[in-house]
Amino acid sequence: MESLRLVLLCSFLYLAVVHMGIYASNDVSRDSYWKTALPKTPIPKSLQELLRPDAQQYIGKDVHDLDARRGPCCLIYDHGAAASGKIQAEPNVTTFFLEKDLHMGNKMTLHFPKTTNATAATLLSRKVANPIPFSKSKLPQILNYFAVKPNSAEAQVIKQTIEECEAPSIKGEYKYCATSLESLVDFTVSRLGKYVQIYSTEAENENKQEYKIAKGVVQRIGDRSVVCHQQNYVYAVFYCHEDRSTRAYVVPLVGADGTKAEAVAVCHTDTSDWNKQHLAFQVLKIKPGTLPICHFLTSGNQLLWVPKD
Numbered sequence: 001m002e003s004l005r006l007v008l009l010c011s012f013l014y015l016a017v018v019h020m021g022i023y024a025s026n027d028v029s030r031d032s033y034w035k036t037a038l039p040k041t042p043i044p045k046s047l048q049e050l051l052r053p054d055a056q057q058y059i060g061k062d063v064h065d066l067d068a069r070r071g072p073c074c075l076i077y078d079h080g081a082a083a084s085g086k087i088q089a090e091p092n093v094t095t096f097f098l099e100k101d102l103h104m105g106n107k108m109t110l111h112f113p114k115t116t117n118a119t120a121a122t123l124l125s126r127k128v129a130n131p132i133p134f135s136k137s138k139l140p141q142i143l144n145y146f147a148v149k150p151n152s153a154e155a156q157v158i159k160q161t162i163e164e165c166e167a168p169s170i171k172g173e174y175k176y177c178a179t180s181l182e183s184l185v186d187f188t189v190s191r192l193g194k195y196v197q198i199y200s201t202e203a204e205n206e207n208k209q210e211y212k213i214a215k216g217v218v219q220r221i222g223d224r225s226v227v228c229h230q231q232n233y234v235y236a237v238f239y240c241h242e243d244r245s246t247r248a249y250v251v252p253l254v255g256a257d258g259t260k261a262e263a264v265a266v267c268h269t270d271t272s273d274w275n276k277q278h279l280a281f282q283v284l285k286i287k288p289g290t291l292p293i294c295h296f297l298t299s300g301n302q303l304l305w306v307p308k309d
Contacts, residue, residue, distance in 0.1 A: 030125050030181045037185045037194060040308065044198050046300040050123035050236045051181065078167060093208060096280040099267045099292035102249060106213045110253070112203035112261060112298050123236035129180035134237075136162050146234055161231045165239060171273045175241035178228070184238050188226050188305045191242045195308040197221070199250065200300045203261035211261065214252040222248045222306035227266060230301035238303075245270035247292070248304055264304050267294035 030051060034043055043051075094108035101108075133141050139159060140150070148154045165177035174191060178184035188196060199221060225248050228240040246268055253261040268274075272289030274281070280293045297304060 033182050034185060037189055038196060039194065041196050041198060044200060044300075044303060046200060046303070047123060047181075050121065052122045078164065090208075095295060096283050097294050098284065098286075099247070099269075099294050102213065102218050102251060102265065102267075102294070104213050104215055104218075108211055108213075109208065110211050110261075110263070110296065110298070111208040112201060112206055112263070114206050114299065121230070121233065121236040123184075124180050126180040126182040129183075129235070132179075134162065134165075134177075134179055136166055157232055158234065161233045161237065164231070165237070169241070170275075172245065172270070173241055173243050175239070177231070178238045178240060179235075184228065184240070187240050188228075191226050192224070192305055192307045196305045197308050199248075199264050199304040199306070200302060201261065201263045201297045202300070203253075203263070204259035205255055205257060205261075210256045211253040214254045214260070216252040218252070219250040220247060221250055221304075224307060225266070226305040227297070228303045228305070243268060248306060251296075264297040264302075265294050266297065266304065267292045 031043070090111060092109055093111050097108065132145065136159070139162065142148075142158060142162075143150055143155055146158075148158065169175045176183075176187045178187055223246065224242075224244060225246055226240055226242045228238040231237040231239055246266055249265045249267070251263045251265050253263055255261065269292045270289065271278075271280075271293055274288050276288055278288075280295075281288065284291075284293065286293075
């Protein structure tokens with residue numbers, strides 16, 4: 001009897017080790033891919049948190065946690081999009097501003113939220129992600145894959161995210177939606193090369209409040225960049241785009257409550273090809289192609305990549 005128990009225990013331990021080894025191999029594979037492609041760039045904490053070693057177990061697990069109230073992730077920054085009922089700025093928040101506003105003492109009401117779905121979503125490996133359909137033409141298969149009802153709020157979020165990814169680029173812009181760690185790396189390397197620096201906004205307080213640009217250096221960090229925003233989806237999808245006519249800054253901020261933030265600002269210097277009805281023009285009351293338009297990256301799941309000198 002004791003020998004049988006010992007055999008069963010050994011068998012269980014063997015299977016557990018194999019199971020852990022498979023998942024560890026998957027995790028090491030993604031980590032190795034990053035280190036090979038970007039040898040001088042550590043993985044940002046916000047991405048590291050999305051790299052679950054048992055990623056396949058989590059695919060679609062949090063599908064019913066999709067927040068339909070969040071609205072479009074990136075349509076507000078889609079330069080070809082016109083303002084509409086579903087593309088609105090957050091009330092009483094500085095969504096867009098002018099480059100000349102980046103000076104010490106200037107005040108803005110800002111919100112640096114932490115998105116719950118972003119922390120729940122998993123960044124897949126290419127091997128896991130590629131077999132899963134991701135296109136509007138395959139929407140019925142996608143909904144079936146995740147057991148989502150076609151007329152549900154979750155289905156609308158999935159459809160909306162795919163539509164954002166498939167919307168055409170404007171002149172001079174390169175965009176791509178990455179559904180895996182490897183494809184995220186491949187796109188940025190193809191646009192910027194393998195030696196890059198990654199920036200994201202860091203804030204001590206996630207609540208909306210008035211901020212003042214603090215004493216110190218508004219640091220200009222690049223005239224060429226790729227920005228990636230994590231989408232509202234059942235696993236981690238990053239909407240990335242490169243616009244050559246940009247300037248990026250790191251801006252020191254102090255909130256009304258005394259908390260601090262280091263916010264990444266992106267300023268678009270040529271807006272002549274943007275949609276004339278874009279929300280930024282309505283908010284700032286200016287015309288296309290006149291003044292540089294800026295916005296902050298509002299959370300850690302929005303990443304700015306710039307070439308290293």
